[in-house]
Every structure is written in C-alpha cells, then in structure tokens.
Amino acid sequence: MKTRTSKTIGVAASAAAIALSVPLAVTAYAQPSDSDAPAAEIPDPQGPECGAFKEALPNWKGLADLPVSAALASIPEISTFNSAISGGMNPAVNITSVLDNGPYVVFAPTNEAFAELPPEQAAYLRTDAAGLTNLVYYHAFLGLLGPDDVKGQRPTQEGTEVEVTGKGGDIQVNATAKVTCGGIQAQNARIYIVDQVLDPAEAPAPITPTSTSATTSVTPTTTAPATTTAAPTATTEPAPAEAGAAEAPAG
Incomplete structure (x- = not known):
C-alpha cells in the first residue's frame, strides 16, 4: 500500500513538473506602431486660384512628403x-x-508676377547676386502657419519685415500682393x-515692443549692451607740509 501510494505521488509530481515546463498561453496585445496610425489629413489650400492649382498638379497632396525645395520645384x-x-x-x-x-512660410510669386517686373530690374536680378539673395530671402520667414494663422507682421530671412493680413482664402501681403492659393503643405x-x-x-x-503691450509678431529690437565705465579710484595724497612749519624735535 505504501509502495502504491509512493508511485501515485511520484506520477503526480512528474505531471506537475511537465505542466510547469510548458509555457503558459498568454494573450498578447500588439502595441500599434506608427505605421498603423491613420495618416494625418492634408488640409486643402485656400485661395481663389486653388482650383487651377489642383488641376495643374493633381497629386498636390504628395507635396506634403517633400522638402520645400522639391515641393516648389514641382x-x-x-x-x-x-x-x-x-x-x-x-x-x-542657391538657397534651397x-x-x-x-x-x-514661403511666399512664391507666380511666373506672371516676375514677367511684370521692369526689364532693368529683371536684368539686375540676373546679374547681381546680392540683390537677388536679398529678394528671395524676403519671401520667407520662420514658421509653419496655415491660412487661418499666418496673419501678422514678422521678420523675414532677409532681415526686414513682412505684413500679412486676412485669413483663409482672402490673404494679402504688404497690402498689395494677393495670395492666389495658400497653405500648400x-x-x-x-x-x-x-x-x-x-x-x-x-x-x-x-514694430517696436512697448512695456504695455506685447504680440507674438513683434520683432524684439536688438540693443547694444551698455558699456559700463568704472569710476576712477580716488587716491588720497598726503597733504603737503605748510611752508615754514617747524619740524618736531627728534625724541
């Protein structure tokens, strides 16, 4: 009886050991990867000529995957x-x-806009590198702003400022140039x-910032650090002895 009981215990122990050696079935939930995330919707550009822009470039949404130099070239x-x-x-x-x-934010004039430049100015731009560099840098400022947020006065890469007014499909630059299609991503x-x-x-x-108001489009003015001139250290000289003063007798 003792032997049979020992055998039964041994069999049970062996079964338990085998059970423990088999990996437990675990329900795993895969974490979503970036590739599984839905692609961000490319916003429609806005402006009176966006229909013509889309017709000329049916794959315009693909510009969102290109660096701006390649997008402009397209x-x-x-x-x-x-x-x-x-x-x-x-x-x-070449500033690409x-x-x-x-x-x-890049303002890109149309081919017709360049064709309207006076001939002497067009010739100047073709031959004067500094003048052309200043011109093209004036068409860009730091930011990533859509048609509803681009308004304001901001410093361009050329150094001087540009003023954008309006929103959506009705935007002007420096009160004269009109955006025909904007917010192209x-x-x-x-x-x-x-x-x-x-x-x-x-x-x-x-725009000069004041102490009473501030705006995100203000360009902080650069003030040269004040030069502090240390006051000369006063040196006390011994007062000269008066003429005729008697000397103290040697003690």
Missing part, C-alpha cells in the same frame, strides 16, 4: 521663383538647402502663391 506656375532660389536665375544664388532646414513649410514679387524696399516699418 509647381509649374512658380517655376521662375524656383529658378531664382535654386541657381537657375543666377548661379551664385537653407529653406530645407525650415520650418518656413510641404514637409517642412507652408507655401503661399502670390501675384506680385515682394520688394524689401516696401517693407512695413518694424
């Missing part, structure tokens, strides 16, 4: 501006690598097609 109606920023107009001026280090920028070439000489007066 839009037919701004090919002259693309030439101006990429070395085509003047081999000495700068723009690709955005985020930037690139990988690191928002592109606004405008009907005029922006001129740094017509930049609005810079």
Whole structure:
C-alpha cells in the first residue's frame, strides 16, 4: 500500500513538473506602431486660384512628403521663383538647402508676377547676386502657419519685415500682393502663391515692443549692451607740509 501510494505521488509530481515546463498561453496585445496610425489629413489650400492649382498638379497632396525645395520645384506656375532660389536665375544664388532646414512660410510669386517686373530690374536680378539673395530671402520667414494663422507682421530671412493680413482664402501681403492659393503643405513649410514679387524696399516699418503691450509678431529690437565705465579710484595724497612749519624735535 505504501509502495502504491509512493508511485501515485511520484506520477503526480512528474505531471506537475511537465505542466510547469510548458509555457503558459498568454494573450498578447500588439502595441500599434506608427505605421498603423491613420495618416494625418492634408488640409486643402485656400485661395481663389486653388482650383487651377489642383488641376495643374493633381497629386498636390504628395507635396506634403517633400522638402520645400522639391515641393516648389514641382509647381509649374512658380517655376521662375524656383529658378531664382535654386541657381537657375543666377548661379551664385542657391538657397534651397537653407529653406530645407525650415520650418518656413514661403511666399512664391507666380511666373506672371516676375514677367511684370521692369526689364532693368529683371536684368539686375540676373546679374547681381546680392540683390537677388536679398529678394528671395524676403519671401520667407520662420514658421509653419496655415491660412487661418499666418496673419501678422514678422521678420523675414532677409532681415526686414513682412505684413500679412486676412485669413483663409482672402490673404494679402504688404497690402498689395494677393495670395492666389495658400497653405500648400510641404514637409517642412507652408507655401503661399502670390501675384506680385515682394520688394524689401516696401517693407512695413518694424514694430517696436512697448512695456504695455506685447504680440507674438513683434520683432524684439536688438540693443547694444551698455558699456559700463568704472569710476576712477580716488587716491588720497598726503597733504603737503605748510611752508615754514617747524619740524618736531627728534625724541
């Protein structure tokens, strides 16, 4: 009886050991990967000529996957501006690598806007690298703003400021240039097609911050650090002995 009981216990122990050696079935829940996440919706650009823009570029949503230099090069109606920023107009001026280090808001004049420039100005831009560099940098400022948020006065990469008014499909730049289609999404920028070439000489007066108001579009003024001049250290000289004063007798 003792032997049979021992055998029964041994069999039970062996079964328990086997059971423990088999991995337990665990219900695993996979964490969603980034590739499983729904793609962000590409917002529609806004402006009176966006219909023509989409017709000319049916795959316009694909621009969102491109750096801004490639996105600009893909839009037919701004090919002259693309030439101006990429070395085509003047081999000495190529700022595409700068723009690709955005985020930037880029105002891209149409081909018609460049065609309306006086012939002497067009010739100047083709031959003067500094002038063309200033011009193209005036068409970009740091930011990543859609049509409802782009308004305000902001410093451009050229140094002077640009003023954007309105919102949605009714936006103006410096009160004269109109956005024909804006908020076009690139990988690191928002592109606004405008009907005029922006001129740094017509930049609005810079906004000066005051102690009573502040705005996000204000450009802080740069003040040279005050030079502190240390006052000369006063040196006390012994007073001169009066003439005729008697000397103390030696003690």
